[in-house]
Amino acid sequence: MAGDIVIAPTDIAALELFRGLPPTALGDAAALARARHFARETRIFSQGDDGVRAHAVIAGGVRISQAGSDGGQIVVRFIAPGEMFGAVALFTNGRYPADAVTLAATREASWSEADLHELMSRYPQVAINMIRVIGRRLQEVQDRLREASTQRAAQRVARAVLRLAQQAGHDTSDGTAIGFPLRRRDVADISGTTLYTASRFLTTWEKRGLLVSRNRHLVLCRASEIQQIAEDAPD
Amino acid sequence: MAGDIVIAPTDIAALELFRGLPPTALGDAAALARARHFARETRIFSQGDDGVRAHAVIAGGVRISQAGSDGGQIVVRFIAPGEMFGAVALFTNGRYPADAVTLAATREASWSEADLHELMSRYPQVAINMIRVIGRRLQEVQDRLREASTQRAAQRVARAVLRLAQQAGHDTSDGTAIGFPLRRRDVADISGTTLYTASRFLTTWEKRGLLVSRNRHLVLCRASEIQQIAEDAPD
DNA sequence: GCGGCGGTTTGCGCCAGCGCAAACCCGGCT
C-alpha cells in the first residue's frame, strides 16, 4: 500500500514550492523529504488527523475533499504533479482540514513542520513561494465561491472541466486530455452540483462532440465552445 | 474624503500581521506605513487597480466584494479592526482582485510592496504571520464554499451572522452586536443568497426574538438558537 | 411638515435542478 522510495533532486526542482532556488537548497530539501508511493484510491491522510506534514505530488494525482458535520462533501481541489497539498494546516491549527485520496498510482514527497520551518528560515524564498501558492489558491477558491452563488449548474460544470484541463491537461490528437481519472461524482463534487446533474450535462456535451469520456478519462475536443457555455449561456 | 493622519505604534501592535514582534519592528512598521482616513461608503480601491499595497483596518470596517464578468457579485468578506486586506494581490498578479468600500468612517494603514518585502526580510515572523493569516482565510473560504453547495439558504444566512458576530461582535445588554452597519443586501451577498431570501429569514427570526436589527445594525439575542438553525434544521 | 430616496418587506408565480428509482453499461475476476 504505502512504500518508501527514493527521490531525485530533479523531482524537487519541479515543485512549485521550491521554484527559483539554488541547487544547494534543492539538495537540502531533497535530504529532508520523505518520499512514498501509493496505489490508486488509497488514503494519504484524513480530515482531523494531527501530525501534519507539507506534501507535494511528484507523479499521479490526489483528490482533496472535505466533509461537513452534516453529510455533504465537496472536492476542495485535485492535486496534479508539482503541486503541494496539506500544507496550510501547518500554520493554523495543526490538523488536516480535509481528506486526501489518490486518484491513480501516485508518488509524493512530504516534509515535517520542523523541517519546513528550517528550510523557510534558511531560504526565505521558500516562505515567499508558500505565500504565492496559498494566495493563488485563495483567489481560486474565491472565484469558485462567486460562481457557486451566481452561476447556474451548467456554467459551473463547464468552468470545472476547463480549470482541470488548464491544471492537468496534456494535448492529444483529439483534444486536451485531463491527466487523471475522474468519476462523475468527482466532477459533481468539484462543481458544486449533484451526480445526476453533472452526468446530464456531460453526456449532452458528449453527444454534441464537445468532449469525450473514455473510462474515467475526460478529453475536451472543442474547448472554445465549452468556454462559451461557461461564460454566457445556459445549456 | 481621504485624509492623511498620524498612526500610533500601539495601533500597529494590535494588527494581526505584526503579532509577536519586538518593539523596534513595530516602530519600523509604523515608520513605513501610510495612514489614511475615509468617510463611510467610500471606495478605497477597485477591482483591477494596480499599484497594490497591503492594507489593514485600524478602526471602522470595510466591505470586500467581487464582481464577475457577468453581473453577479458577492461579498468576499468584511474587514474588522486589526485585520488586513488587499495583501494577497502583492504576491500574485499585482492587481486588486476585488473592491474595497468602507462600511463606516474608517482609519486604515497601508504598506507598499517594497516596504512590506523589506519588513518581511528583516523580520521573518512577518512572513509567517502572513502565511497564517492567508491560510486561515483559505480555510474559511473553503468552508463557505462547502456550505454554499451543501446547505440550504437558511443555514447559510445563520452561519454568516454567527461568523460576523464572532469576528466583529461586542457584547451589549441585549446580546452580541455586530460592529459595523449591514444592509440586507450585504447579508445576502455574504451568505450566497438573494436580498429577498435573506430579508425573509432575518425578519422571521426577528419576530421570534432571536435577533434584532436596529437601523443597519444587527444584534444577536439568542445566539444558541441561531446556531441550532445553522447546524441542523431548516426554517 | 413634507417630499424624496434608500432600504425593507411581502405576495405570487415559476422553473432549475435535486434526488429517488430503475435500467443500463462495462471492466475485472473466477
Place this chain on the structure above:
DNA sequence: AGCCGGGTTTGCGCTGGCGCAAACCGCCGC
C-alpha cells in the same frame, strides 16, 4: 463465458428559493 459490482444514464415528480412588482417604512434635508 458468465457473473458481479461499481459507475452511469435517464424518467419523473417535487420544491426551494429566485426575482418581479408593489407596498411600505423611516431617515434626512429643505
